[in-house]
Amino acid sequence: MTINFEALSEVAQARPSCRAEGRAGNTNPKAAKIETRNLSFYYGSNQVLFDVSITIRERSVTALIGPSGCGKSTFLRTINRMNDIIEGTRHTGQVSLEGIDVYAPQVDVVALRKRVGMVFQKSNPFPKSNFENVAYGPRIAGTRNKRELARIVERSLKRAALWDEVKDRLHDSALALSGGQQQRLCIARALATDPDVLLMDEPASALDPASTAQIEDLIFELKKNYTIVIVTHNMQQAARISDRTAFFYDGRLVEMEKTTQLFTKPSEKQTEDYITGRFG
């Protein structure tokens, strides 16, 4: 028996009292809550995450900040189990999506990754056409109907604010796009599978300021409908676009707070030292 996340979101929709914060008009049943409990992660014998317990709310942007090597990217990858690809990894503790442990044996990791999309630091479009790139996710999930695929591609590109620039060259190579456009294509590609969650690992760090601004605007728009977790080195970026921010240091979650509060009145001294630039 594998866990059917489709059925799960219907169940969740039927219990409005369990949805967080009583926001009026939960019209979008997508966007899921992520929770980790005492998560520790190991690369072989090397422990990189220590007892991380965190709640990530739906339809919001949560930023993960911290110095290099503090485990933010590893943490991000536990959510869609991309760490499974690396040999010798193991974990203790729980990572749950809408209450279901994603590492449970009944969970099909392929179904999970359809639900949880990921955008990488360096854009990595496939060496195919723009259309084929975006259509890849739905196609491998089983959508064969050409009209349906075209509809999904158009919708995803519009949501990624790339449709106008690409609609006349849908069948040209994706590698001919500029860096910023390629990254937006990767976002469109991730959105094509209709995920609940979007994980972004420093999506704008390889881009120029203009493209970065475009990506940030995009994220601001997307958070209305998706749960977004973004790892970033750029604290100004975190301050600009996120609702809540989590500060990681040395594999531990030091503090997690509303962004405005974290950046003005952090509770931990370590956090204050980091954001004022005393280290990192």
Added chain:
Amino acid sequence: MSNSDQTFDSRLAARHRLGRLFGLVCMASTWFVIGLLVVLLMSIAWQAAGWLDWGFLTHFDSRHPEEAGILAGLWGSLWLILFTTLFSVPTGVGAALYLEEYAVNSWLRRLIQVNLSNLAGVPSIVFGILGLTVFVRMFGLFGSQPKVVAVPLVFTTLEIPLPLGRTVIAAALTLSLLILPVVIVAAQEALRAVPSSLRKASYALGATQWQTIRHQVLPAATPGILTGVILAVSRAIGETAPLVMIGALTYVAFTPGDIASPVDIISHPNGVVEAPFDMFTALPIQIFNWVSRPKAEYQHVAAAAILVLLVVLLVMNGAAIFIRHRFQRRIRW
């Protein structure tokens, strides 16, 4: 000027001279090798002058050197190219895929990898003996008199002799084994060259391992694999020792399946099905045989055959370069 400045200046000229000298030595080595090759080609072309004509390509061997031709050898080699490719590609690419994509990095995998590289260096005559025992005689399981197994197909019947005997198929299987390590290693290199970012992107979108391989990894690795296969097969074509062991015939007045021209394939389609199970000869065997004959004219005939073999190799290598060039323009990382 300080002491170190003086030393620097006086040594500077000598350092440049040494650099130039080294460059000259490298260039001389290159020209030496090219020179050797040119001399070799010229001497062969000189010997073959006047003997390489259309008649040469369309006649069988003969006791009269003026009438001798390589028709049998050419067709034998062409059939061998076809079947060797047919056997070595799926096996080789499959093994490479397993080693690169599916196998866990255990001691067993490392053991296989080391032995694979070693196999590439085994002398070809050893593969000849292997082919003789396994494919030609089939361990003696079927006795020495071949029994024919008839397999009905749509338009014709496949008649498979067991044991296979000295047939095209037995030789092709042997040659496939010979080049398999080369194909596997080349395919592995091509698979490794596919950036991991591509695989990660595919997995992150919810693809299974097979989907990732089929839609992203293999298409991206195909030019490299193709190039490796063509180069490996072109090596197999020149191999004489295994074919001698298998028992390729030396004086042959027929072609496999009696197909002596492309027209025959249409007029006599049964020949295509019979050809693999026919006896045969090949270009290197024929060359070797002609060179060993006492009549001096046969040296010219052999030279002409060598030219034909070189042209075949050139065409194959040219195809490999063409494919590599065309695909490299499309895929830009």
